[in-house]
Amino acid sequence: MTRRDVVVTGLGATTPLGGDVPSTWQATLAGTPGARKMDNDWAEKYSIPVDFAATIAVKPSEVLAVPEIKRMDPSAQYAVIAAREAWQDAGAPEIDPTRLGTVVSSGIGGVWTLLNGWDTLRERGARRVLPMTVPMLMPNSPAAYVELEFGAQAGAHALVSACASGAEAIGYGVDMIRSGRADVVIAGGTEAAIHPMPIAAFAASRTLSTRNDDPAAASRPYDTARDGFVLGEGAGIVVLESAEHAAARGAKVYATLAGVGLSSDGYHITSPEPNGRGQISAMRDALADADIDLSAVRHLNAHATSTTVGDLIEARSVREVLGSVADQVALSATKSMTGHLLGGAGALETIFTVLALHERVAPPTINVSDPDPELTLDLVRDEPRRLDDGPLAAINNSFGFGGHNVALVVTRD
Amino acid sequence: MALNETEVLAGLTEIIVEETGIDAGDVALEKSFTDDLDIDSLSMMTIVAQAEDKFEVTIPDDEVKNLATVGDAVGFITKAQG
Numbered sequence: 001m002t003r004r005d006v007v008v009t010g011l012g013a014t015t016p017l018g019g020d021v022p023s024t025w026q027a028t029l030a031g032t033p034g035a036r037k038m039d040n041d042w043a044e045k046y047s048i049p050v051d052f053a054a055t056i057a058v059k060p061s062e063v064l065a066v067p068e069i070k071r072m073d074p075s076a077q078y079a080v081i082a083a084r085e086a087w088q089d090a091g092a093p094e095i096d097p098t099r100l101g102t103v104v105s106s107g108i109g110g111v112w113t114l115l116n117g118w119d120t121l122r123e124r125g126a127r128r129v130l131p132m133t134v135p136m137l138m139p140n141s142p143a144a145y146v147e148l149e150f151g152a153q154a155g156a157h158a159l160v161s162a163c164a165s166g167a168e169a170i171g172y173g174v175d176m177i178r179s180g181r182a183d184v185v186i187a188g189g190t191e192a193a194i195h196p197m198p199i200a201a202f203a204a205s206r207t208l209s210t211r212n213d214d215p216a217a218a219s220r221p222y223d224t225a226r227d228g229f230v231l232g233e234g235a236g237i238v239v240l241e242s243a244e245h246a247a248a249r250g251a252k253v254y255a256t257l258a259g260v261g262l263s264s265d266g267y268h269i270t271s272p273e274p275n276g277r278g279q280i281s282a283m284r285d286a287l288a289d290a291d292i293d294l295s296a297v298r299h300l301n302a303h304a305t306s307t308t309v310g311d312l313i314e315a316r317s318v319r320e321v322l323g324s325v326a327d328q329v330a331l332s333a334t335k336s337m338t339g340h341l342l343g344g345a346g347a348l349e350t351i352f353t354v355l356a357l358h359e360r361v362a363p364p365t366i367n368v369s370d371p372d373p374e375l376t377l378d379l380v381r382d383e384p385r386r387l388d389d390g391p392l393a394a395i396n397n398s399f400g401f402g403g404h405n406v407a408l409v410v411t412r413d
Numbered sequence: 414m415a416l417n418e419t420e421v422l423a424g425l426t427e428i429i430v431e432e433t434g435i436d437a438g439d440v441a442l443e444k445s446f447t448d449d450l451d452i453d454s455l456s457m458m459t460i461v462a463q464a465e466d467k468f469e470v471t472i473p474d475d476e477v478k479n480l481a482t483v484g485d486a487v488g489f490i491t492k493a494q495g
Contacts, residue, residue, distance in 0.1 A: 067434035070459075127465070131458035 006174045007246050008254045008410075010090025010239030011351050012082035012188075016232050016338055019058030020085050024348075025355055027337070029384045031366045033216035034338050035230045042196040043212075050208050052215035053194045054232035054339025071132055072145055073110035074192035078235035078344070079142035080149055083186055087150065090239040093184060093249055101154035101182035102147045103173045104237070105165035105189045107343030107400065110137035112195055142190045146237075154182040160343075162400030163303075165189050166236060167346025167408055171260035173240045183245040188237035188347035199231060205270070207307060219340075220367035221304035221311050221333035222375045229305040232339025236348030254358045257350075258393070258411040259290025265403030272310055272399060276317030282405035283321045283395060290409035292393050294325050299362050299387060299394035300377075301353045304333035305340050314397060315375050330362035330385050331377045337366055346398030350408055353396040357412045360387040415494040421468065421487045428463045429483075432456055442484035450483075470494055 013020060016034030017027035027034075034054035043051035060077040061069055069077065083104070113136040120128050135141060140158035147156035155176065159168045166189020173187030202208045209228040211218035219230040246253055263285065265278035272279065287294065300318060304311050311333075319326050334352050341348055356362050362385045371379065393411045400406075416424070426440040435450055446452045452460070461472050464486070470493040472480075480486045 065434050066431050070432060128462060130462065131455045135455075 004178050005243035006177045006240050006257045007243050008238050008257055008354050009241045009246050009251045010086040011254065011354065012084065012086030012089060012237040013235060013348055013351055014056060014058060014078050014081045015234035015341070015348060016054035016057055019063065021089070021351060028334055028352065028363045029361065031364045031382055032337055033366060034232060035215040035218050037215060042199065046196050046200060048196060048200050049203050049210050050199055051212050052218065052230070053199070054230050055194055056233050071136070073113040073136045073141055075106045075110055075190045076136070076142040076145045078192055078233070079104050079188070079190040079237065080145050082188065082190070082235040082237040083146045083149060086186065086237040086239050091251055093251065095184050097151045097153045099154055099183040100150060100152040101156070101173065101176050101185040102143055102150070102152045103157045103159065103169040103176070103185060103187040104143040104146050105159050105169040105343050106139055106142055106191055107160065107162045107165045108191060108193045108198065109139035110141055111193050111198055113137040115195060115197055146186055150186065152186065161404035161406070162402055163340065163342050163345055164398040164400035164404040164406040165343035165346065166348065167350060167396065167398035167406040168262065168404070170238060170240070170257065170347060170350050170408060171262060171406055174257050174260050177240060177242050183242050185240045186237060187240055188235060189344045190235035191342040191344040192233050193342060194231055194233050202231060209306065217367050219306045219336045221302065221306045221336050221365060222315070222372050222379060223368045224370045224372050226306045226308060226311065228307055229335065230339035232341045233344070234341050234348065235344050236351045238347065238350060238354070255354045255410045255412045257408065258292065259286040259409030261286030261289060261407040263405045265405065267403055270401050272313050273403070274313060276313050276320065278403060278405040279314060279317040279397065279399060280320050282407040283317065283397065286395065286407035286409045290393065290411060292409070292411060294322065296391055296393040296411070297322060297325055297329055297395060298392050299330045299332070299353070299356050301349045301356070301394065301396045302331055302333045303397040303399045305335055312372065312374050314399070315377055319376055326377055329378060330387065331379045332363045333365040334363055346396070346406060349398065350396050353394045353410050356387065357392050357394055357410055360389070360392070361385065362387055416468070416491070418487050418491050421491050422483070424467055425464060425483065425487060425490065428460055428467065432460055432463070440483055442482065442487060444483050445481055446483070464490060468494060
């Protein structure tokens with residue numbers, strides 16, 4: 001049996017850089033930092049050592065109706081906003097609902113709803129805890145609301161793998177189409193965890209940047225002065241479609257989602273395996289799955305969160321996988337602008353990777369004033385870079401606490 | 414100070430509109446929560462919890478099943494304010 005090719009026909013996002021894909025992408029190409037001082041007193045009130053984050057650019061209250069805001073956790077709100085855009089972008093295809101699936105992941109789940117419910121219980125008692133609390137906090141809630149939005153009946157899934165969740169969701173969506181379970185899948189990731197408790201917890205694990213005096217410069221992957229990631233929020237959603245389904249309806253095709261590679265480190269709950277064993281395996285599997293010549297790879301959107309250890313392990317893994325081909329690969333670390341969307345990151349960065357190929361331009365990496373001398377890859381700094389004419393392939397890496405590694409390969413003619 | 418039925422209806426309408434997105438013009442005393450306004454049980458319990466807050470009354474669970482129409486709820490709340 002010939003495997004069904006899977007193409008990307010729709011893109012949607014709401015991010016720290018913009019309320020949709022075009023505004024986010026333009027801000028990315030322009031090298032705009034998304035991190036800003038938070039408009040609250042959490043740092044002072046709770047003695048949290050971080051007072052900034054990459055907060056969402058367009059608040060859901062500006063685009064959703066009040067009942068939608070009240071019935072959905074912010075993580076689901078972001079997902080629904082992004083999914084509506086992606087679906088419209090795909091031309092709102094007419095489809096048999098039993099052939100439409102959804103896979104929408106969150107790394108953390110409905111943490112605002114959970115903690116607000118806890119506050120209500122303690123302050124006002126059980127009768128004031130909202131009946132919608134459970135369907136709002138459950139980690140499959142964003143997937144379910146996207147499923148309901150479009151009446152999808154081929155399955156609604158929420159794969160959870162921390163910061164790899166969004167990419168894993170897209171990988172699973174590819175599998176649903178290849179295996180014949182669906183013709184179209186709305187897939188991606190979302191996160192809304194800019195709440196004082198997760199910030200305090202990430203700060204306690206010493207993974208967040210504490211550059212309070214200059215938030216815009218805090219996310220600086222591969223720079224020698226990097227000191228941790230910047231927490232972001234938002235969602236990225238893509239419409240995946242079997243190539244024949246897309247062709248039959250004359251859909252606009254951005255790129256092909258050609259390869260999926262998944263692995264686990266089997267090593268440590270938070271630290272990546274120091275030799276990049278799992279990362280290398282995921283990238284190799286994705287490239288083999290895509291069945292392309294290694295020399296076609298011209299771009300890589302790195303996981304690169306701006307942590308001291310993680311950035312270099314990934315860079316060494318990339319070199320190991322690509323060898324001398326790495327010298328022709330434009331490396332972009334877009335978290336330097338978006339911050340780290342956790343469960344949304346892998347999906348948003350897949351959108352960036354798809355657009356990079358579609359428009360033949362690799363986005364810049366900002367804040368790298370002094371590149372780590374151990375980085376031997378070709379980092380795109382400050383300005384976007386034109387990619388070659390002809391067929392192109394790109395890799396998007398996503399790794400998560402728990403040792404989850406996901407590599408996706410995107411191609412175009 | 415206790416509110417009269419018109420004031421309770423206005424306040425309850427606000428809650429229903431915020432919870433469900435129904436047009437305020439569609440909310441009237443004779444409307445059934447389930448048959449006319451298509452309000453499911455989770456939404457109904459949310460509306461009850463918010464009405465308890467807003468009007469400073471208690472609406473026991475046993476009573477909720479007797480509140481078939483908006484008018485039933487307005488009547489109960491108006492009386493319960495004492």
